[in-house]
Amino acid sequence: MLTDRQALILQVIIDEFIETAQPIGSRNIAKKDHISYSPATIRNDMADLEEAGYLVKTHSSSGRIPSEKGYRFYVDHMLSPFSLSTEEMQVIKSQFNDRMIEMEKVMQNSAHILSELTQYTTLVLGPEVYETKLKQLQIVPINKQSAIAILVTDTGHVEHRSFAVPHTIDHSDLEKVVNILNQKLVGVPIIYLDRMIESEVLDLLNQYTSNYQKSYDLIHNALFGHQTTSLYVSGKSNILMQPEFNDIEKARSLFNVLENEEKMAPMLKADEEGIHISIGHENAMEAMNHSTLITATYTVGNEQIGTIALLGPTRMEYAKAVSLLDVWSRHMSQSLHKWFKD
Amino acid sequence: MLTDRQALILQVIIDEFIETAQPIGSRNIAKKDHISYSPATIRNDMADLEEAGYLVKTHSSSGRIPSEKGYRFYVDHMLSPFSLSTEEMQVIKSQFNDRMIEMEKVMQNSAHILSELTQYTTLVLGPEVYETKLKQLQIVPINKQSAIAILVTDTGHVEHRSFAVPHTIDHSDLEKVVNILNQKLVGVPIIYLDRMIESEVLDLLNQYTSNYQKSYDLIHNALFGHQTTSLYVSGKSNILMQPEFNDIEKARSLFNVLENEEKMAPMLKADEEGIHISIGHENAMEAMNHSTLITATYTVGNEQIGTIALLGPTRMEYAKAVSLLDVWSRHMSQSLHKWFKD
């Protein structure tokens, strides 16, 4: 176990390294006001800390830098509550005071503002649509050959998709189908739409319209061909600002992952509520082995859980990042709750 | 004026430099099969080309690289028609065969595929909405306090925005307003909506609903608070792959511009149809002084002009880029035309 002094030294080193990105030597630690030990004493403790795996050297006579284990200890045991500046709180509050609101916009905006506030890359993953229910279905004919299907959910989410209408199908057929679908399906959770249609609607359709099969196919394709996870990323270029990515290769591989929604989304899926931190090699993806990902969950209504995350170098301002995510996710949950569930 | 031989040498140097990114020396040119002059002769011509401003040296005893003027001459007089590979044509055609179509998706997809095909950054700017007309307006109430306004245009574009509904306003009021708006406004070009409302609709509204002013304000805000230019960017990280951006500062400043829609959109606005090339300092923006931007216009229906563009280093594969943009923009225009204008 670590002695108090060792823990203190570890903390100073990490705090300092987070700020400067330079290896820290014993002399510099000794100079700190709240440190009253000699460099030699500190050197001994540093040697112990290194042996225990919390610190590493970049070369045999360099100062120490934190290892991933060091960061892990730091976030688990030393994260002092960080108080956000009044300006920062101001920005956050003003975000959620806005009269107009829409889930997509909230997520997009959150990503944007948080990346400005932190200088890290921000990712926002929309909630899984377990509970979201169909509010309304609409078909708007555009011309003889095409129409747009619009689906609105009770969370205010709008999906739309245009599709080609073959000559054999009349717009009145489509209309009938839509009417029937609306009658039967409004209020049904999105994820059950599919099987609900199979069991309840198909027969009915058959009675009303001769061309029902084709019309139905069309609408079905238009609405369910979608992939519905939504990922918003902002501040990617902040990555380039970090000195650890002066090695352009690291930046490249990280960018490649970030641009790939399929790869990123699973990393953000939360298995439990709250804040979670993945440091360096704790991230499954190799390109992220020099990065830290901090995720926080937010909720929409009762059960729907989305994730908001910050991605930065392992040398991250953990305290600030965690506080910001914490505050933000609370505000976001609250705000979304207020609007979408009476 | 350039002699034939000088033009040939210029072409060889540019072709070679585009491929290797290395300065070209006289000996290497002389080694080419189709070159039958001695290095000394070539050196003389190179000295002339340098004096005339088509080539520059990186230092006094280096080989030559093309200047921006050199590239300009190259694209104006030497661009040999580049035939795309059958695979490339395949990809392009398959893109526009797809049954489902939607303008947003087409643009998004185009950006994506072109950046894959070229390894440059692709930008697609949606058309100005001069002619687009309102097809349908819709309000979907979500709960007591909020509703979503959906606007569909005759090009299949869907805008939506949710807004808060104050207690003083009834949903039936909103409904009335929407009905009136639809009656009066369907078929009106989007850009005239605003003044059409002023002149034709306000009085009418007054008669029907007592609360009209507030309802109207709400809807107005919801629909016209939007900014409607749409810019899709794909393959930003391709920038990092180019050796000219090994200098991370250049990459940073370019990224900053690219992430700023307000700055990029004007650069893409086309004053005339066709393909346009801006090399290095021909670009107004300083961050783009080491890049070339090639833009091509596409049309939707009769008059609406959008832009599709490739951004790369000045050392760009001009022939390929131009051919691709040319082919793509034609296909895109054709495809959009077919779908949205009977």
Added chain:
DNA sequence: GTTAGCACTTGGATGTTCCGAGTGCTAATG
């Protein structure tokens, strides 16, 4: 247990040398 002292290590900055690839110029050449 803590600290002062000291020999030792290392990366990085600076300077020197050397070489290859290139140039410009001059004189010879067909």
Added chain:
DNA sequence: CATTAGCACTCGGAACATCCAAGTGCTAAC
């Protein structure tokens, strides 16, 4: 008289040496 061979010259980059600051580990003293 346009082309070419020859040659002296230039420059950047790689390789190597030197030096210094910042740091370490260890030992002996406090």
